[in-house]
Amino acid sequence: MKKIRAVMVGQPNVGKSSIINALTNARLHVGNFAGVTVEKKEVTLTYKEYDIDIVDLPGIYSLNAYTPEEQVSKNYLLDESYDVIINVVDANVLQRNLILTLQLLDMNPKMILVINMIDEVEKQGGMIDAVKLSELIGRPVVLASAKERRGVEDIIEMLIDEFERPDRQRKIYYDERIEEEIERLSEILLKSPKFISADMARFFVVRLLEKDPDIYKIVHDLPIFLELHEELGKSIHRLKLGFDEESAADIIANERNAIAKSLVMQCMQAPKKASLTDKIDKILIHPIFGLPIFLFFMWGLFQLTFEIGSLPVDYLDATFTNFANWLKQILPPGDINAIITDGIVPAVGSVIMFLPNILILFLGINLLEQTGYMARAAFLLDGFLKKFGLQGKAFIPLVSGFGCTVPAYMAARTLKNPKDRLITMLVLGFMNCSARLPVYVLLIAAFFPTTNAGNVLFAIYISGAILGLIVAKILRIVLFKGEPEPFVMEMPPYRFPSLKALGMELWLKAKLFLKKAGTFIAGAAMIIWFLSNFPHNPQLIKQYEQKIAQAQTKEQKVALENELAAKNLEYSFIGRIGKMIEPVFAPLGFDWRLSVATISGLAAKEVVVSTLATLYAVGDADEKSSTLIERLRQNIDFKTAIALIVIIMIYSPCVAAMSTFYAEVPRWAWRAFYTIYPNVLAWLLAYSVYNILALLGY
Amino acid sequence: MKLSQMHIGQSGIIRKVRANEPIKGRLFAMGITKGNRITLLDHTLKKETFEVDVEGTRVALRKEEADAIEVEDEKD
Ligand SMILES: Nc1nc2c(ncn2[C@@H]2O[C@H](COP(=O)(O)OP(=O)(O)O)[C@@H](O)[C@H]2O)c(=O)[nH]1
Numbered sequence: 001m002k003k004i005r006a007v008m009v010g011q012p013n014v015g016k017s018s019i020i021n022a023l024t025n026a027r028l029h030v031g032n033f034a035g036v037t038v039e040k041k042e043v044t045l046t047y048k049e050y051d052i053d054i055v056d057l058p059g060i061y062s063l064n065a066y067t068p069e070e071q072v073s074k075n076y077l078l079d080e081s082y083d084v085i086i087n088v089v090d091a092n093v094l095q096r097n098l099i100l101t102l103q104l105l106d107m108n109p110k111m112i113l114v115i116n117m118i119d120e121v122e123k124q125g126g127m128i129d130a131v132k133l134s135e136l137i138g139r140p141v142v143l144a145s146a147k148e149r150r151g152v153e154d155i156i157e158m159l160i161d162e163f164e165r166p167d168r169q170r171k172i173y174y175d176e177r178i179e180e181e182i183e184r185l186s187e188i189l190l191k192s193p194k195f196i197s198a199d200m201a202r203f204f205v206v207r208l209l210e211k212d213p214d215i216y217k218i219v220h221d222l223p224i225f226l227e228l229h230e231e232l233g234k235s236i237h238r239l240k241l242g243f244d245e246e247s248a249a250d251i252i253a254n255e256r257n258a259i260a261k262s263l264v265m266q267c268m269q270a271p272k273k274a275s276l277t278d279k280i281d282k283i284l285i286h287p288i289f290g291l292p293i294f295l296f297f298m299w300g301l302f303q304l305t306f307e308i309g310s311l312p313v314d315y316l317d318a319t320f321t322n323f324a325n326w327l328k329q330i331l332p333p334g335d336i337n338a339i340i341t342d343g344i345v346p347a348v349g350s351v352i353m354f355l356p357n358i359l360i361l362f363l364g365i366n367l368l369e370q371t372g373y374m375a376r377a378a379f380l381l382d383g384f385l386k387k388f389g390l391q392g393k394a395f396i397p398l399v400s401g402f403g404c405t406v407p408a409y410m411a412a413r414t415l416k417n418p419k420d421r422l423i424t425m426l427v428l429g430f431m432n433c434s435a436r437l438p439v440y441v442l443l444i445a446a447f448f449p450t451t452n453a454g455n456v457l458f459a460i461y462i463s464g465a466i467l468g469l470i471v472a473k474i475l476r477i478v479l480f481k482g483e484p485e486p487f488v489m490e491m492p493p494y495r496f497p498s499l500k501a502l503g504m505e506l507w508l509k510a511k512l513f514l515k516k517a518g519t520f521i522a523g524a525a526m527i528i529w530f531l532s533n534f535p536h537n538p539q540l541i542k543q544y545e546q547k548i549a550q551a552q553t554k555e556q557k558v559a560l561e562n563e564l565a566a567k568n569l570e571y572s573f574i575g576r577i578g579k580m581i582e583p584v585f586a587p588l589g590f591d592w593r594l595s596v597a598t599i600s601g602l603a604a605k606e607v608v609v610s611t612l613a614t615l616y617a618v619g620d621a622d623e624k625s626s627t628l629i630e631r632l633r634q635n636i637d638f639k640t641a642i643a644l645i646v647i648i649m650i651y652s653p654c655v656a657a658m659s660t661f662y663a664e665v666p667r668w669a670w671r672a673f674y675t676i677y678p679n680v681l682a683w684l685l686a687y688s689v690y691n692i693l694a695l696l697g698y
Numbered sequence: 699m700k701l702s703q704m705h706i707g708q709s710g711i712i713r714k715v716r717a718n719e720p721i722k723g724r725l726f727a728m729g730i731t732k733g734n735r736i737t738l739l740d741h742t743l744k745k746e747t748f749e750v751d752v753e754g755t756r757v758a759l760r761k762e763e764a765d766a767i768e769v770e771d772e773k774d
Contacts, residue, residue: 011727061724061727061728062723062726062727064719064720064723064724064726064727066720066723066724066727092754093729093753093754093755095729095753095754096727096728096729096752096753096754096755099726099727099729100727211719249719249723250732253723253726253731254731254732254733257726257729257731257732257733257734258733261733261753277756278739281739281740281749281756282740285740285742285749287740287741287742287743288743290742375758378758379742379747379749379758380742380747382742382746382747382758382760383742383744383746383747386746386760392747392758486717486721486759486760486762486763487747487758487759487760487763488721488724488725488728488757488758488759488760488763489757489758489759490728490755490756490757490758491749491756491757491758492756493756
């Protein structure tokens with residue numbers, strides 16, 4: 001068996017993930033690049049007598065890395081060892097993609113060029129001559145379509161061919177005047193023992209002419225640096241004069257552009273212009289109608305989330321209740337029975353009930369992204385976001401925040417400017433994540449008429465977003481003076497989403513959620529149950545048992561039993577903890593049970609629901625008649641429920657999100673600020689809302 | 699003329715990109731380079747954000763960047 005290590009490189013959205021998914025017999029591992037939280041996808045497969053390992057690098061527009069993710073790809077290309085580069089390009093925008101290809105070819109590496117999405121070009125009557133292009137660039141070229149699984153096997157064949165081929169010919173050269181300077185400077189570099197190959201030296205020189213700071217750092221420590229530096233200055237000066245341009249970087253960029261253009265001219269028959277995207281754009285980003293349409297889409301999404309998501313809720317609720325009752329009868333009575341049927345099953349059930357809501361919300365966000373509408377929304381909102389000191393691209397992490405805050409923090413990496421990134425991350429928590437959805441759905445169902453439920457939910461999400469923007473503005477004014485980063489973003493063409501990819505994402509999401517419900521949430525529920533059932537107070541129990549035995553009527557008995565349960569709960573660990581923290585939440589109308597539920601939400605927001613389920617069930621002797629919703633109605637008034645919603649909207653996200661933030665933001669001052677301010681803000685706003693509602697007579 | 703002065707649907711050849719690094723490199727990577735053909739597809743109501751097509755790629759950019767891109771009308 002021979003081992004081939006390959007890296008897959010390409011601009012964003014060229015379909016690298018789709019190709020990886022289309023490879024047959026490949027095993028996919030998802031991990032992180034060393035030291036950073038950028039997702040690293042790696043596939044391994046065996047073909048003939050080869051063990052092939054392909055690392056998929058984050059999308060990179062050019063070697064002049066701009067975002068932190070691009071930097072990861074660049075560092076990998078420069079520092080790691082690999083045998084062959086698989087450069088994936090998008091056939092629709094071949095010319096632009098070839099610029100990166102040309103930058104890679106400067107290294108004269110073993111490389112194959114995969115032209116993906118050829119189906120789209122051919123459908124529109126275009127054509128690409130792979131043989132000719134291959135001759136011109138001196139590397140194998142594969143025409144592929146991940147969507148139609150075309151050419152995917154060829155990629156592996158070509159990869160092996162290229163790996164085994166001994167010679168690598170350089171076919172692409174720049175203008176003579178540039179090549180002369182490259183030669184001159186390469187000679188200096190080659191004096192250093194660090195450079196053994198002329199190819200490497202040439203690559204370094206080109207990057208130096210382009211003022212690449214990463215490369216500069218590497219040569220800076222070499223003994224030949226002084227000589228090199230002086231000659232580099234002279235070379236750049238000569239080039240600038242010769243070409244009448246501002247910088248050598250401009251000259252080389254123009255050269256590459258010209259070469260890419262001529263390659264496309266020689267090898268590609270351009271398709272008749274497809275104008276579907278233009279036509280859709282005419283409507284969706286219309287100067288006047290664009291924003292209302294966008295708001296309508298978002299409103300529709302939350303309506304659907306609530307309306308369709310709540311259809312199976314009653315059914316699921318009944319199923320879990322029946323299941324718990326059934327278990328209660330077949331398991332031997334005792335603590336084990338109680339912990340399972342009163343603790344775990346209802347708690348896990350109360351959370352799983354919301355799986356349909358969460359899946360619909362995720363489906364919506366995925367659709368926004370896959371169809372290409374997300375970029376349009378960023379375009380539409382850029383002017384608006386700019387007023388709040390953010391930029392259009394911040395929209396993407398912000399919307400992902402409605403799904404889950406953890407990936408949203410990572411999505412903030414597309415923002416280059418550290419201040420922009422930090423501001424975005426500091427307000428991301430106000431974008432209500434889907435884990436909070438169960439809490440809202442529960443409270444809305446309990447305290448609002450069903451006809452309005454979708455609107456209330458939409459209002460909660462919108463208020464969260466608006467609050468986020470206001471806080472961003474304040475942060476921008478008070479803490480981060482200065483201009484936000486410029487906004488330059490590709491608008492991908494509209495695509496019909498791949499149903500398979502959507503299905504996979506949803507399945508993955510559902511699996512993760514069920515796993516979380518079965519492990520983390522079940523565990524938290526178990527702890528809450530234990531804390532709420534122990535210790536016992538034997539004296540109290542004896543006292544009440546006597547009273548109950550003496551009771552005359554059935555009503556009296558039930559009342560006494562309830563009293564005992566409530567007293568027991570107060571005596572338990574959780575009752576004591578609750579009583580301790582109750583003063584903090586008392587001004588908001590929270591009793592100690594709500595206080596405990598709120599705190600438990602820091603573990604995971606769904607736990608608020610399961611905790612409420614446990615705590616309000618314990619005080620209730622007559623278990624069959626009332627659902628959690630009814631119990632909440634009996635125990636909490638309207639203004640308290642609203643105060644709880646406000647708290648959930650604003651206070652710290654779950655521990656997983658917090659640790660992601662800590663990982664992404666190294667400064668202690670910001671970590672501390674991030675940990676404290678949302679909680680203070682949440683309390684203050686909840687307090688105001690509670691008192692305003694009280695004044696209004698609720 | 700500047701890109702920001704074009705009207706929707708107008709196209710031209712890019713003559714000069716006046717931005718500083720690193721934004722200039724980013725514009726290059728998107729295909730906004732001297733000699734390439736650019737078409738203004740759309741802008742927001744207050745002409746704050748622009749959508750252009752350069753050689754088949756659609757790019758969104760702000761007024762600040764649109765001001766920095768010098769375009770030559772094709773008819774001249
Ligand atoms: N028509 C067509 N669409 C494709 C092809 N490959 C990928 N796509 C679509 O292009 C979009 C971006 O693909 P993705 O794999 O996420 O790109 P990545 O960012 O490079 O990983 C998705 O909507 C894919 O469904 C292809 O060969 N043909």
